[in-house]
Amino acid sequence: MHARHLPASTLVAALFATGLAAHAMEPLPAKVPVPADNPITASKVELGKELYFDPRLSVDGTVSCNSCHNVMAGGTDNRPVSVGVGGKKGSRSAPTVWNSAYLTAQFWDGRAPTLEEQAKGPILNPVEMGMPSADVVVARIKGIPGYAEEFKSVFGGKDPVTYDNIAKAIATYERTLVTRNSPFDRYMHGDKHALSAQAQRGMKLVEQIGCTACHMGPNFAGPTALPMGQGFYQKFPLNTDNDYVKKYHLEDDLGRYQVTKNDNDKHMWRVPTWRNVALNAPYFHNGSVPTLDEAVRVMARTQLNTTLTDAQVADIVTFLNSLTGEFPKQTLPRLPATTGSSPVADK
Amino acid sequence: MHARHLPASTLVAALFATGLAAHAMEPLPAKVPVPADNPITASKVELGKELYFDPRLSVDGTVSCNSCHNVMAGGTDNRPVSVGVGGKKGSRSAPTVWNSAYLTAQFWDGRAPTLEEQAKGPILNPVEMGMPSADVVVARIKGIPGYAEEFKSVFGGKDPVTYDNIAKAIATYERTLVTRNSPFDRYMHGDKHALSAQAQRGMKLVEQIGCTACHMGPNFAGPTALPMGQGFYQKFPLNTDNDYVKKYHLEDDLGRYQVTKNDNDKHMWRVPTWRNVALNAPYFHNGSVPTLDEAVRVMARTQLNTTLTDAQVADIVTFLNSLTGEFPKQTLPRLPATTGSSPVADK
Secondary structure, three states, rough: HHHOOOOOEEEEEEEHHOOOOOOOOOOOOOOOOOOOOOOHHHHHHHHHHHHHHHHHHHOOOOOOOOOOOOOOOOOOOOOOEEEEEHHOEEEOOOOOOOHHOOOHHHHHHOOOHHHHHHHHHHHHHHOOOOOOHHHHHHHHHHOOOOHHHHHHHHHOOOOOOOOHHHHHHHHHOOOOOOEEEOOOHHHHOOOOOOOOOOHHHHHHHHHHOHHHHHOEEEOOOOOOOOOOOOOOOOEEOOOOOOHHHHOOOOOOOOOHHHOOHHHHHHHHEEEEOOOOOOOOOOEEOOEOOOOOHHHHHHHHHHHHOOOHHHHHHHHHHHHHHHHEEEOOOOOOOOOOOOOOOHHHHHH | OOOHHHHHHHHHHHHHHHOOOOOEEOOOOOOOOOOOOOOOOOHHHHHHHHHHHHHHHHHOOOHHHHHHHOOOOOOOOOOOOOOOOOOOOOOOOOOOOOOOOOOEOOOOOOOEEEEEHHHHHHHHHHOOOOOOOHHHHHHHHHOOOHHHHHHHHHHHOOOOOOHHHHHHHHHHHHOOOOOOOOHHHHHHHOOOOOHHHHHHHHHHHHOOOOHHOEEEEEOOOOOOOOOOOOOOEEEOOOOOOHHHHOOOOOOOEOOOHHHHOOOHHHHHHEEOOOOHHOOOOEEEOOOOOHHHHHHHHHHHHHHHHOOOOHHHHHHHHHHOOOOOEEEEOOOOOOOOOOOOOOOOOOO
16 A cells, blocks of 8 residues: 555654654755756756756747746746647646755646656647657757757766756756745744744644644645655545535546546645745636635635634735745856757747 | 938948948947936846746736747747737747847837837737736736835836836846847957958958948947937848749738838838847748848848859858857846736636
8 A cells, every 4th residue: 555545634644653744844954855866066957947948848939947837936827727839728727846846746646756757748748838759859959059068068978968868957957946044944943033923823823723734844745754756645625515616616627536547546636835825826726716815715624624714814824925935046047049040940 | 301211222321421330340339328218227127127027918927028039048039920928920020139229220110219119019919918908017017016116116206107117117128138249349349369260251241242231330230320219221122033032921021111101111121130140040020031041142132132152151151150249147037926816817
């Protein structure tokens, strides 16, 4: 039996019992997890940043990773669902790229175990970046002389421009996208004035009513102790006896079931991060809820069978705002030039 | 009679006669022209940069100024024609934003006299950013608290968020987008090793065959002495007795005539810059020519009735590559947050 098939509450109880989840709320660790086969180097970060911002990774040269996961904002596009090539729309709201390095599984349904695997998805998704195959992506990137040189310098070897290496570079850049030093982190590091009385009330409340059974750990997205690739899932909506479920179409998408076809995974979702959540309206996998206070009400009712007072909602929202961190300064990348002819055909 | 209605060749002869165009080729002046009513300040540049990169200036939150005029690249989208909201396509290729501060008229047809006026166009163009009205733009920006504060700090007054001020901020950022210190500029400043022998041959050739009758001045886009708002136009194609005209659909668009409805303006175009031209394939107002060498052949034949040898084309292309300048380092802007609810409605 795999732990991920247990209800999250059972898993949490087990983790607490083993001491793995002794601290429900934690500041961000100083270092992000890094796979052994993809160490972070400065030149790889720079290459990854270029690829992340390069719309030439999409079939018609209009959509980059950053189009939907905007690092200049909270790491999303602030839309209910994203718009890909040709104005096509996906069915789920773009999750934030910020602090995604700390997640133990990627995508709303956790179907990618690593940032590397995640990066390979949207490029080939017909409603996102729409490239027809990994080979076409590789051929296009190889055809841009600046990229060919950079890949050689970063990865070495005879054939450095591969789809795997494209994903490795992008993932490496993403591992630098960490927002530290939020008021919450400063508070946890001993600055007791970093949180207002209201934020502190909200902080207590999310523990008391049970939000942090799932929104725990440094990213408020599950326990730290899970190995990379092991997602932390919860059923949503858990209680369906309320108007929110219909109003916000919360049961339309079967969630992780779409990946595993296991009945136990129906409506199971990777617990999303709370960090910078105040910047990333609209909310939930379908982006159906436009405001954070409504999202708090919905979650309390559907997951914890709790109806919050307006004052409680305000306290929790104030606490959630304290999870907005500092965004590291970055330089704009320079995209290697399209020399002489455009690699992007117009149709 | 307005000078802009004269054929460019007549105008050039007149300018040479008055000494206004004594130097056909010039390095970029140290300072960009700045309108008296819109002085450059650091905070206005930063605000303008945020707006320039902000897709919330488009109706569905998917297209920013930078989507088509990509400052991370050569200032264009490297596409034949740009793609706006809903996958809609325009009819002309995006001109580069780099060094546009030195142009005395904006757009391919020169219909905007200033960068401020230019900035107001695409936001409301239904096939570009698609906002329904200036009022809707202003209301959306006002609704983003961070912007409201910044406009107050930058522009002051009782009602600082106006469409005029949005355009002023964007234009101010664009005035910082100057690429200095190209090999050509270094050569003109005395470094005789900055250009290869081949580039120097190309440089002589473009004067000898007559390219620099129009591609003159520091931006290779017309004489410096023209007052702001006074565009420098040339008919294109001038000679229509060749296969290129049909092959590349060079006569399909009536150019400036579409603005003035004056028969003399049929197929008149603002002379585009040569700076960074090697980065900005495909070429011409309709983006019909994919490579720089072919663009050189077409121009020589249609404008100067000259058929170049392959060696001559290679020399000219090498010179044109020497006009790729240094791109100033910039920090990524932080876009003011959408707090609690998205201002961009999904349809």
